[in-house]
Amino acid sequence: MGVSPIDISEAKAGTGLQTEIKIPGFExxxxxxxxxxxxxxxxxxxxxxxxxxxxxxxxxxxxxxxxxxxxxxxxxxxxxxxxxxxxxxxxxxxxxxxxxxxxxxxxxxxxxxxxxxxxxxxxxxKEHKLRSTIKSAMTYPVVVLVMSLVAVVVMLVFIVPIFQKMFSGLGGQLPLPTLMLVYMSHAMTYVGPVLLVAVVAFSFWWRANKNTDRVRAFVDPVKLRLPVFGQLNRKIVIARFARNFSNMIGAGVPILQALQIVGEVSNNFVVQRALERVAESVRKGESIAGPLAQEKVFPEMVSQMVAVGEDAGSLEVMLEKIAVFYDNEVESTTEALTSLIEPLLIAFLGVVVGGMIVALYLPIFKITSLIH
Missing domain, CATH: 1.20.81.30 (Type II secretion system (T2SS), domain F)
Incomplete structure (x- = not known):
């Protein structure tokens, strides 16, 4: 006995098997x-x-x-x-x-x-290309670093205890490197879960507070002062400032409004506050280049080129040239850092993991030498 449909209608999106599961914060x-x-x-x-x-x-x-x-x-x-x-x-x-x-x-x-x-x-x-360049350059070093940490944790939690049981049956005094490794393994057993909870809790806290003025006022200046990476971060924010400012002027946005908006989208609290002070000076009748030169976050070259652009009536063009220059600087600096960091990380991985392996086998080498 067959059945026949009595009504046919289009299934609505978001119902039945078509329902999209949305997890807050992960859309x-x-x-x-x-x-x-x-x-x-x-x-x-x-x-x-x-x-x-x-x-x-x-x-x-x-x-x-x-x-x-x-x-x-x-x-x-x-x-x-x-x-x-x-x-x-x-x-x-x-x-x-x-x-x-x-x-x-x-x-x-x-x-x-x-x-x-x-x-x-x-x-x-251009902004997407800039971010992609930095992200692709940093992917390999980050992967190597994470693998190093995972290897160390696995050895401390799973491998060292096995060797420790074997050593305890042999008797005698363990070499100092091996003894230190055993103590680290014991500490990881107790501290590891607490550390994991702390990292997860900090991740949630950071996600909720990273864009607040209080956090940015502390973190963003540190980003610009970091060894090696500080100069890269500075070049990134200057390229972003020049490109956004040029585009807003070209679109006909008033200077004061453009300065305010460019500061807001600069992704750096130091630059935002600096541009607010520049805007206040411009509001009082000053040029852009003068107040800009007083802000330490901007190199002298930037204020000089802005001054030339103001005098020649081609500020938009000059800002675009600044953006292109610093985009190229970011790309070359990122490539140089990557070529420097990669071998250092590999050497670090070799020293740490290799050192742990040597420390584990030292008692065996010692016993073997005594037998001979």
């Missing part, structure tokens, strides 16, 4: 690459004559990032109700950076939204 966010692709596509469609509403509809349908797709659908609905694009995206400050919102607002006011979107795309593409 896929909107990254720079997603925003760069979206802005590039929007610029192309707007410059081709498509209406903003039609462009948003296409973007919402074609975007692969589910979160961005959902946001763009809501932005499109707001625009359809008469809300400006800048006000619509401003409702999502976590996903759309201030620099993007204000460049869109400037593009709307000046009637060059397609050009503003193009500048946003170029800016985010």
């Amino acid at each position: 896929k966010g909107v990254g720079l690459k997603d925003l760069a692709i979206m802005a590039r596509q929007a610029s192309t469609m707007l410059s081709s004559g498509l209406s903003l509403l039609r462009a948003l509809t296409i973007l919402a349908d074609q975007t692969e990032n589910k979160k961005l797709q959902d946001i763009l659908g809501k932005v499109r609905d707001d625009v359809e109700r008469g809300v400006s694009l800048s006000d619509a995206v401003a409702k999502y400050p976590v996903d759309f950076p201030p620099i993007m919102i204000n460049m869109i607002r400037a593009g709307e006011a000046g009637g060059f939204l397609d050009q503003a979107m193009d500048s946003i795309a170029t800016n985010f593409e």
Whole structure:
């Protein structure tokens, strides 16, 4: 006996087997690459004559990032109700950076939204490339370091106790290196769980507090003073400052507003406070280069090039040249650091693990020599 369907309807997304399981704090966010692709596509469609509403509809349908797709659908609905694009995206400050919102607002006011979107795309593409360069260069050293730590923990927790039982049956006094290794193994047995809990607790605390002013005021200056890595961090923030400032000026954003926004998106508390002081001086009628030269975080070359740009009326172009220069500096410095760190880490791994193995076999060597 067969059965026949009496009603057929489309299954709604998010029900039954299609339900998406979302764990708080682990949802896929909107990254720079997603925003760069979206802005590039929007610029192309707007410059081709498509209406903003039609462009948003296409973007919402074609975007692969589910979160961005959902946001763009809501932005499109707001625009359809008469809300400006800048006000619509401003409702999502976590996903759309201030620099993007204000460049869109400037593009709307000046009637060059397609050009503003193009500048946003170029800016985010360069920022994404910068981050990818640093991330790819640091991946191998981090993997080697983690492997070293795992190897040490495994030896202390599992291998050393086995050798200790064997040594206790032999009797006699253990060599000092072996004795130290045994004590470390005992300590790891008791301290290890506490240390693991502390690391997990700190990870959650850091995730919740890393963007607070109190934490940034302590951590960000340290980043700029670190041996070796301090100069790299300084070059990164200067490249970001120059590129963002150039793009905002090119989009028609007023200088004071641009300085404030560039400081907010600099990802460094020291630079943010420095640009706030520069903006205050500019508000009083001073040039940009003068107050900039008084801030130690900016090299003299930067303030001099800004001064030339102000005098020649080509500040946007000069800032772009500064950004290109420091982007290249970041790339070359990262490559140099990688070539230096990799052999050092490998040597460190060899010394630590090799030293532990030698310490474990010292009693055996001692007994063998006594037998002979």
